[in-house]
Each structure stands twice: as C-alpha cells, then as structure tokens.
Amino acid sequence: MDDARELTDRARRMLAATQYLTLATADHDGRPWASTLWYAAWQPTSPDDGLDLVLLWLSRHEAQHSRNVLARPEAAISVFDSSQPAGTGEGLQLDVTAGLVPSPEIDDPVAVLSEASVAAGGNPWDRGKVEGPDAVLHLYAARVRSAYLLGRGTRVRLPLVSG
16 A cells, blocks of 8 residues: 555646646535536645645636536536546545635735746736726635545545645
C-alpha cells in the first residue's frame, strides 16, 4: 500500500498537469447535470501527508451548473487526463461542497485562479472582473470533502487535512 505522502504527491502531480474537470451537479428536483470546466487547484496549506484542496473556476450565474450549486451545494468532480492510453491512466474522484466565492473571501482565490490562467495562456483576473454588476463571469469554488485516487487497478481514499 502506498503511503499517504506518495498518494498525495500523485494527486498533486495530476492536478498540476490537468486543466479540465467534470463537475456533476443536480438541480433542486434532483435532475443531474455534468459540465466540463477549466479550473485552478488551490491548496491553502501544503502539508506533506494530506490534501487541503479547493478547486476554482469561472462561470456565468445563469449556467445550469451555477444554478445547481446554488440550489444544492453538494456535488462531485472527476479529474482525468484523457490523453493517457486506455487502461493505464490515473484519475481523481472528489466529493465536494461547491458555491460562489463570497466577496470577503475572494482575494486569495482570485489571485490563485489568475496566476493559473496566465500560466495556461489565459487572461489575468482580479476582484473587479469577477464580482459586481458588470461582471460576466463569477468565481466559484469547490471544497473537497473526500477524495479518491484511481489507477493501477485500484481506488484509494486520499488523506485530507481537516479544517
């Protein structure tokens, strides 16, 4: 069995190498919806033996997944590099609580997202671009509640930092 540090290192490498996630949500009636979104991974702390993980993305308020997370913040996320050969790849399955990032908490997450966006060839972002009446895209976050690493024929629960 892999130790906690090796498992979390594998998960971190996957998050650093992958730019898209699939977000699974449900509306207030329970109808499911899946969306593929560009994301940035944020680890507010960096412990060696566990993940402290928040996934960030930009979205319009009227998008189905945005409406769904506001109605039901419980969601699931899958991260997988689809360029891996069949039967060889690793992936992550995440149980999350998702929602709009509140204004008083927006500065650190939007800085993380902006840095990742610029590194990926995208635009810089700041508070003024993601909130207020003129903002088209808004900042959403998913806090990971449980995480599983898939690969090598196994599904292993990853250690999380409590907090």
